Amino acid sequence: MFRARAGDNYSVVLAAMLLLGTTFTSVGAQTLSFGPTGAGGSGSWDNTTVNWFNGSTAVPWASGNTAAFGGTAGTVTVNGTVAMGGATFNTNGYGITGGTLTLSGNTPTITTNAGISATINSVITGSTLVKTGTGTLTIGNATNTYTGGTTVSQGTLVFGGNQALGSGTVTLGDANTRASNVSLLANFGNFFSAQKIANNIVVSGSGTGAVTIGSTSFNPGSNGTIFTGIMTLNRDATLLSGNTDRTTFTGKITGTGNITIAGSRVTLDNSTNDFLGNVTISAGSILQTNAANVLPRTATLTILGNGVLRFVNTGDQTIDGLNGSSNAVITFLAGGRPNLTVGAANGSGNFAGPIQNVISSFTKLGAGTQILSGANTYAGRTTISGGVLSTQLLANGGAASGIGASSSAAANLVLDGGTLRYTGTGASTDRQFTLATNGGGIDASGSGALNFTSTAAVALGSTSPRTLTLTGISSAANTLAAPLGDSGGPTSLVKAGTGRWVLSGNNSYTGSTTISAGTLTLSGAGSIASSARVIADGTFDLSGVAAASSSIKSLAGSGSATLGPKMLVITAANDTFSGGISGSGGLAITGGTQTLTGTSTYTGDTAISAGTLQVGDGGMRGSIIGNVANDGILAFNRSDTSTFGGSISGSGSIRQIGSGLTNLTGDSSGFTGVTSVESGSLSVNGSLCGDMNVLAGGRLQGTGFVCTTSNAGVVAPGNSLGTLTVNGNYTGNAGLLEIESVIGGDASPSDRLVVTGNTAGSSRLKVVNLGGVGARTVEGIKVIDVRGTSNGTFTLSGDYALQGQQVIVAGAYGYTLQQNGISTPTDGDWYLRSSLATAPAGPDSPTSPVSFGPLYQPGVPLFETYAQVLLGLNGVSTLEQRVGTRAWSPDTAPAAATAREGLWGRIEGSRQVFEPSRTTSGANYESDQLKLQMGLDSVVVENGNGKLVAGLTAQYGTVSADVTSRFGGGKIDTDGYGVGGTLTWYGHNGFYADGQAQAIRFDSDIASTLIGRTVASGNDGSGYALSGETGQRLGLGAGWSMTPQAQLAYSAVDFDGFTDFFGARVTSSDGDSLKGRLGLSADFESAGETGRSKVYGIANLYYEFLDGTAASVAGVTFANANDRLWAGIGAGGSYSWSGDKYALYGEVSVNTSLAHVGDSYSLGGTGGFRMTW
Template structure:
């Protein structure tokens, strides 16, 4: 055994091998060699100074202190019990055992590295740094005051005291677990994760930049700085409280809730998926992503601002207000019960549930659409100047007050389910601005044999006298005076408490004793407007007033203006249809009666069946909708054909007029003859029927060609576009050049004409090849 006594300082520098142990009873024993103290235990009742590097495995007991000096790295690996504390004055002291530093306090003025797991309860002070290394979990539970910062390079460092990591910055490149409450204002950086565990409420107030994400497994994690949670995703399985303002774009998932507190404005911009709901207890929470608030319910006791578009179906309750901002269209579809006001400051807010707008007052400064079957109930509805409030077909409104300010618009959609009154105000109605009526064509003269007077609707009813009046009446966005295809009269009735609308279709004006003479011209001047007619339009020539100044024959229809006219009924008028402007949409194959069509604008056929009316003119024909429509007439229109959906069948080679065809769906040619219209687009061409059809254009369509019957003759090497050919009948190639479309199917290929044609594709057709003229070159062994 070696005993150091006396109050002086003794240095041992040799590589000693004695085994009996070392006792320090006085002064200071300095080991400048890691082997200086042999291999036995050390009883330190004074001061042991280790001015060396390496691994010191001897156990250290006693009442004395241990000092680490020098710039080297020393590892203490023993289970030490000394009680006098540890001083790190230079270099690095590594503890590879949680008991390596005994039970006393640690003064760290250099680097303390803890490469171990377990619970480290020694208090740490000083100007130095603490490093957590290794893959184990280490817990610091002391109220530490060291100032040099903390680095986590491996494993997990758990702080069960808010002061456990001292006052310096934390570099977290592994896992930092905070199982404590209080305010943690140390700045956290690094690539690692932060975990909040335990039941307490912990506040992160630093401007943190860590990137490994945040996990909240228990209690409440309060972020009092918008950057407190770094830049990684947040998994919230307990409570995340945001007591801050700014833009928080970290993605939030998990089963927990999010709480917005404080009086600042916080924006959530991520597509979040957390399910525990959202509580707004103070300030303003702005969602500029429709998924920003996850999937749970929202308890709003302050301000919720929705600056986004899409469908927001989270249920909203509470005493707070809801603000719709931004220029997008947002749909509220939940059964909401919030009692605060609703403000629409930008874009469009659509309510598709009768309770979507809660029970409070509504201040509409932009666009609001009530679009649910049933009654909306609110306190007050005010439409400000420049705003538009629209009542959807089948919707009604019960309000305490209704206020339409100057330059505002109230739009009411009528249909067969319209209930009188559309709006009821128990206290006060104040009118100004514009009343716009849509859907009139859905309810006018639904029975063409009727001889009833004009249709009358009660749009607004008040328990008190209505103040003011609308300054303008429009139909589908057009001035009612210009919409001469209907007669419309809106006015406050004799009681002063109801606003009524009377309407009639001018087509039947003479029969209905309207003040306007009957005529068949639909002039829609608003390019963005549309007018749908469900009424059956039949010949009325027998009932026309002979003194009418319109000169209408009572059997023909004229579409004028840049807007869209939609005919939905099975009409029987016989005098033909003229389209001189805008778009005429037929949603029934009989919508245009039995006469010819002169199309000098756009005819859209959104229907199926056989359309045999002859079509002429300079306009375009559009096939829309997913049905199959057959054009059988010898048509001469020149504006081209667009197939946007479904199947368009031409059973006459002249059915598509003389213009180009843009085919983005299916074009079926069930005819023979020479079809020289150019065909482009992404769609498919089908040749059906028994005849021989010649395609002579230089076509660019990409969807492929199918021959299901007869013969398809290509007199141009580009006639079949760029897609594959499925030949289950006869493909005749009367052309020259290089034909590289792949050919499959059970049909035959015929080479005719005197030119030289090259087949270069790897073809699989099985019906054989006939060369009746010219030269057929195969540059692929599978070409024939």
């Protein structure tokens, strides 16, 4: 045995007492074990009897000590008043009775350890009572007066009277609770009046074990236990009722915890309960509601097994959700039947048990889904004001169903913002319903069809607008036979979900019909003709109506419309439908404007008696097939190419208003109305009668037949090349006739406009050349065939104008538009000819202009003369012109030795005027030419007979030529850069021989003055020339001599091929010349003190041996040749000084053609300077 020292604050436990199960603790006071040796048993407890063991000896009780009860259980009798700081029961079965126990100290704690039960029937006074340990403590005195409240930290506290818990709050759970279960249970005797417990109860948020509040068993005569205090749930709790009677909670229940009902019958009696948790009724238990709304609106009620929800006193209940198994029971005990409302906080539930005829009405609120799968027999109204009420059982009125067994009257089923969902295997019901202000829905999502068979009209709950939504996933023929109408405000209908609904009633509602998904079918007498519009994003099926047609006002959406063999009549259209219309039936428009932008495949006719049917909305979709009877307006409005192959009849209007092309291929010759081509293109490749008006922004084309036509826009026969026939008159209103043609000869493929009637007004004609290279025409290319009176005027939109006539270009040729044929001069037709038209020569001439030809494009004269201009710049000079006099007569020869090297330079200018003897295009030209040339000479051989001088030359030349022709003139500007070589023999006997060779590169710009454009820029060319010249000086004495001479020069030029402004390919065909010259000069030489001089006069004959030049333009050759024989005279001179070291020389000349003297001529002059060393 061990002894505690004085002042120790910890337990002293003897080994022997441990064996007896006795423990004691000292916290500022002693823990004493009951019994003189601590062995327990029965006995007295007072302040004088030595009946307590302190661990070493028996002692009397002292106030504030803690009692430990172990060993053998017994009855401990309190004598008088005993103050204790706490008690611990370690042995089961102790009972404390008699006297008064005063709880003292800071926190008096009574502990019943695991498996231990103890009872205190003494009066308890003092401060707070704390129950710890997992065992059970029963306090049975009904007059306890302790005031500090009660805390059940662990285990079970059973009390036996309405005052047993003192006057404070009962707290269930604290920081020491942890996983321990905590219970507070009443266990009263056979009281015939109810026992009321006024203490407030707080369920602490501490701990994780179960919390139970309620009662144990009762005697049969007891009226139960009533908790009247406020109960605060900070975590879940179980409300428990004894097996034979009820436990009632009349105090307010608040907090966040959930409630489980267990035991026999638990009654809730406070309408202000606002706890946030849910309620579960255990199997076999009863939850009785004695007042309205004792269950909070936010609570979901779950009934497990055969649990029971019992209503008493007409206590309406509003909860969030209702769950329960198939044997769950809802019933009532007394009073009127209450109203039951679920879904108040948007919750959901699934209740499989029956709701018997125990409620007055059932209401579904909120956004959640409440499932009622039992055969409910309540006879009151079912109202669905939010979310979904779902059932698998529907039946006729009076029979059990998911919505009760009320009669079929419309007042017993109210849709006011919610949806009734059916999930069964198929049902037919005569139940009517009321559609209230907030509208509602019916959801068919079962495996079989749902049929509302009543033909009585749907009742409407107010005069405000409302919407009925038919939805679900069932593809069966779910049917609503009840007609839907208006009441003050309009009613609308929405078909949602992927399933199918059938309307068989004659509906009169005027709101919209929206098919957002699935299929809405009209069957039998079903009609929605009064609905403002149908928005079909799902399928609208009218194939089952009994009549031949079905009417709607307007059609919108992107889904589909299924006609079957029926006619869909649209009476007041104002919408666009982007879906497709299918079936063998047809479409009728009787008013408004209906736009179709989808692909419709219905094969029946389309009838437009009034209003407009518009195909497309400016995009790339929208089509119909079949024939159209058009007495209203048929409009085509697409931005791409589309085809309509049906026929069009009637007296209405056709409008082409889209920016794309509409291709009409059917026979619409029976149409008598008006067609307006306002925008885009209308291509008629079948026939279309009535008046055709092509407006300023429109285009008519095709290879078909139209009738009387007025053109203020564009008429373009063919679809590339083809004939458009106007079976009637054609009037030009400043419009354009566009012709595509492979422009060439008379037989060229070409568009043609055929007018079987008369022409009038004025039109412009534009020709689009499809790769034609031009050719000479005789009759011309017929582009307009007029079979009536040809009074209309057609003005060609040309590339340029010539002699007041518009001309277009194809290859080398120009074409004009001319009326009347050559062989049929009065036919009134219009032709493209490669010629100009001339006015009649006199009264005996044809009444129409005649043509002469051919007509060449304005670049041709320039291209023809181009090589001639280059030849002029490539020409070579004579020896005298190049270097002056280097061989003097003996009379004036210097005494000094001949210089061996020389450097010279000269400038040459000329003006030339040519009237060629042969020119394809009648081209004349004149040029101004300038050359700069320099050379370096060197004597390479010198002997007694003479000397041989070799030289190198370089030159720059420029020429500007003006070309004239009746086809158009222009200018050729060329620069040339060249190099060359010379070799000259000077004989001492006066004989000389000279050879020249040169090569040159050209850069040219060619511009047409007629069209005001450059037709070739920076064109490159090249040339070379070879020349041989010889002569003999014959002395006459006294300084005079004569020199007969001869020269032969070959020159060749070429230029790079190019494409001109009009697209014609231009190449050089021939560009060489072989020209001979015979000349005789008369010379006079004289010598002075410082130098000597020479003057001469010369006469020349020139002859061209070759046939001139030629160029190819688009495969057509154009030749140009000047006169062959020319003559010329010239005069010149040389002056040298300083022993011939320096010299000046020059010559002027005039040449002329002997065939056209004075018409073809040239004037030229050259001057140079030479130095030798």
